[in-house]
Amino acid sequence: MNPYVLTILLSSLGLGTTMTFASSHWLLAWMGLEINTLAIIPLMTQQHHPRAVEAATKYFLTQATAAAMILFAAATNAWMMGEWDINNLSHPMASSMMMAALALKIGLAPMHFWLPEVLQGLDLPTGLILSTWQKLAPLALIIQVAHTINPTMLTLLGLLSALVGGWGGLNQTQIRKILGYSSIAHMGWMIIISQYAPHLTLLTLTMYLFMTSAAFLSLKMTSTTNIMTMTTMWSKAPMLASTMALTLLSLGGLPPLTGFMPKWLILQEMAKQQLPLTATIMAMAALLSLYFYLRLCYAMTLTISPNTTNATMPWRTYTTQSTITLALFTTTALGLLPMTPAIMTLLT
Numbered sequence: 064m065n066p067y068v069l070t071i072l073l074s075s076l077g078l079g080t081t082m083t084f085a086s087s088h089w090l091l092a093w094m095g096l097e098i099n100t101l102a103i104i105p106l107m108t109q110q111h112h113p114r115a116v117e118a119a120t121k122y123f124l125t126q127a128t129a130a131a132m133i134l135f136a137a138a139t140n141a142w143m144m145g146e147w148d149i150n151n152l153s154h155p156m157a158s159s160m161m162m163a164a165l166a167l168k169i170g171l172a173p174m175h176f177w178l179p180e181v182l183q184g185l186d187l188p189t190g191l192i193l194s195t196w197q198k199l200a201p202l203a204l205i206i207q208v209a210h211t212i213n214p215t216m217l218t219l220l221g222l223l224s225a226l227v228g229g230w231g232g233l234n235q236t237q238i239r240k241i242l243g244y245s246s247i248a249h250m251g252w253m254i255i256i257s258q259y260a261p262h263l264t265l266l267t268l269t270m271y272l273f274m275t276s277a278a279f280l281s282l283k284m285t286s287t288t289n290i291m292t293m294t295t296m297w298s299k300a301p302m303l304a305s306t307m308a309l310t311l312l313s314l315g316g317l318p319p320l321t322g323f324m325p326k327w328l329i330l331q332e333m334a335k336q337q338l339p340l341t342a343t344i345m346a347m348a349a350l351l352s353l354y355f356y357l358r359l360c361y362a363m364t365l366t367i368s369p370n371t372t373n374a375t376m377p378w379r380t381y382t383t384q385s386t387i388t389l390a391l392f393t394t395t396a397l398g399l400l401p402m403t404p405a406i407m408t409l410l411t
Contacts, residue, residue: 064105064106064109068105072102072103072105072106073102075098075099075101075102076099076102076103076192076196078095078098079095079096079097079098079099079100079102079200080095080099080196080199080200081095082094082095082098083095083096083099083200083203083204084199084200084203086149087148087149087150088147088148088149089133089134089137089140089141089147089148089149090137090147092133092149092200092204093130093133093134093137095200096126096130096133096168096200096201097130099197099200100122100123100126100127100130103122103189103192103193103197104119104122104123106189106192107119107122107184107185107189107193109189110186112184114183114184115184115185115186117184118180118181118182118183118184118185119184121177121180121181121184122177122181122193125167125177125181126168128167129164129165129167129168130164132160132161132163132164132167133161133164133165133168135160136152136157136158136160136161136164137152137157137161139154139156139157139160140152140153140154140157140158140161143156143157144157149204149207149208150207150208152208152211153211155213158208158211158212158213159212159213159216161208161212162205162208162212162216162217162220165201165204165205165208166220166254168201169197169198169201169202169205169250170243170246170247170250171220171223171224171247171250171251171254172220172223172224172226172227172228172247172251173223173227175224175227175228175231175247178243178246178247179231179235179239179240179243179244179247181193181243182194182239182240182242182243182246183237183239183240183243185239187239187279187282187283187288188279188283190239190242190279191275191276191279191280191283194242194243194246194275194279195271195272195275195276198246198250198268199268202253202264202268205254205257205264206257206261206264206265209257209258209261210258212258214258217254217255217257217258218255218258218341220251220254220255221251221252221253221254221255221256221345222251222255222341222344222345222348223251224247224248224250224251224254225248225251225252225255225344225345225348225349225352226251226344226348226351227244227247227248227251228244228245228246228247228248228249228250228251228348228351228352229244229248229348229349229350229351229352229354230351231244231247232244232245232248232351232352232355233351233354233355235355236289236290236291237288237289238282238287238288238289238290238293238359239288241355241359242275242278242279244352244355245275245314245352245356246271246275248348248349248352249267249271251345251348252267252325252326252329252345253267253268253271255329255333255341255345256329256332256333259332259333259336260329260332262410262411263325263328263329263332263410265410266324266325266328266406266407266410267325267329270321270322270324270325270396270399271325273321273392273395273396273399274310274313274314274321274322274396275314276388276392276396277306277310277389277392277393277395277396278307278310278311278314278396280388280389280392281303281306281307281310281389281393282307283384284300284303284384284386284389285299285300285303290358290359290362293359293362293363294362294363294366296363297363297364304363304364305364306393306397307363308359308360308363308364309397310393310396310397311356311359311360312356312357312360313396313397314352314356315349315352315353315356315357316349316352316353317353318400319400320396320397320398320400321395321396321397321398321399321400322396323400324399324400324403324406326346326349328403328407329345330342330345330346333345
């Protein structure tokens with residue numbers, strides 16, 4: 064892609080998200096989301112592959128539907144209550160419709176069907192943008208309107224997303240689909256706690272961004288897209304395979320890795336809110352997700368590829384890819400748990 068065009072598209076992505084962050088009016092927030100959607104579609108189709116075109120079409124139709132629902136919900140609220148302000152979404156029908164639209168935007172269950180399919184059709188860098196940056200603007204809106212949404216609706220969306228994210232990834236062999244289901248599960252954890260402790264939603268989102276970025280950049284470094292290719296990672300790049308395995312375990316929420324921090328704090332907060340059954344179901348759903356992360360770790364570190372690698376080992380050659388960002392994201396994805404008290408102090 065022409066570097067000038069790429070610069071314009073990436074700048075538009077940043078502009079759309081920033082506009083949504085900064086707006087207090089539903090119309091401006093909607094415009095930011097639309098700029099975001101229109102900027103990522105050319106990035107999705109830059110490979111000129113039928114799967115990429117299919118993914119972009121599915122993404123466009125889904126996001127257009129969600130954007131129309133957002134506009135309709137905001138207009139309904141303005142018609143009934145005379146308010147366009149984001150924090151004053153006070154009509155019950157408008158707030159429920161808005162939550163459904165934002166859930167469709169970020170791929171919460173049961174509006175999740177598009178996400179694994181779209182992610183599977185994209186290359187790894189665009190998949191990284193879709194899994195991280197594209198979640199920011201809708202989640203910012205959800206955090207702002209969470210106090211107006213029916214608590215039962217938020218709890219059901221969170222529980223269902225955690226369960227679907229765990230069950231859906233069990234039989235997958237394509238890593239991008241697995242990371243798609245992982246995204247659905249993590250979004251469930253963010254949504255279920257947004258009504259009680261929005262700062263924990265922000266913390267979970269930040270940790271998810273670090274861990275997912277580390278996973279995608281590690282896969283890009285070795286051009287890995289499925290489990291069979293993953294079995295050759297150890298012979299290609301032993302050190303990267305070790306850190307990738309730890310990153311996956313961090314995504315699963317195992318101590319003493321960073322991913323344990325948000326799950327631990329969310330379960331603790333839910334226990335404080337007298338929701339022991341909900342917390343138990345969320346913890347069991349996390350075990351489902353942990354199973355397929357362990358499956359990936361097993362394939363990567365404890366099996367030998369059925370093929371003999373006759374080419375020069377990639378770790379003996381110089382790479383043209385930048386490794387600084389990968390190193391930073393991997394370090395934060397693995398070692399932030401001891402910083403939990405300091406991070407919580409900053410957030411509260």
